[in-house]
Amino acid sequence: MSLKPLSDNFKTFISQRCEQLRGYRTSFRILFDAWEDWCSENHLDPGSKIAFSRLIEAHGFSSEGHKTIIHDGKRKQGKVILGLKLKE
Numbered sequence: 001m002s003l004k005p006l007s008d009n010f011k012t013f014i015s016q017r018c019e020q021l022r023g024y025r026t027s028f029r030i031l032f033d034a035w036e037d038w039c040s041e042n043h044l045d046p047g048s049k050i051a052f053s054r055l056i057e058a059h060g061f062s063s064e065g066h067k068t069i070i071h072d073g074k075r076k077q078g079k080v081i082l083g084l085k086l087k088e
Contacts, residue, residue: 006047010055013038019085026086028053028063028079034086056081 014020017038018031032052039046046052056063062082 006051006055007058009039009042009044010035010059014059014084017087019087020083021085022083024085025064025080025082026084028081031056031081031084031086056084 013035017034028049032046032049035052036046053063061084063079064082065079066077
């Protein structure tokens with residue numbers, strides 16, 4: 001599957017819903033949920049979690065596995081994406 005159509009949409013998603021902050025960690029699950037919501041609102045197919053992970057890497061963001069972060073006052077454990085924060 002080509003990432004090109006998703007890539008253009010991902011850039012728009014990043015500009016509308018995220019902030020790029022060096023050193024910030026966001027749960028992959030939370031970021032993917034936001035991506036799915038955004039795609040639904042824009043009548044787009046979000047693709048799979050694997051395709052989303054590849055999009056993240058293709059745009060220069062890296063990930064770390066099995067980290068614990070605090071999100072909305074709750075501890076979340078799992079894969080995290082470095083450098084992206086969802087806008088409030």
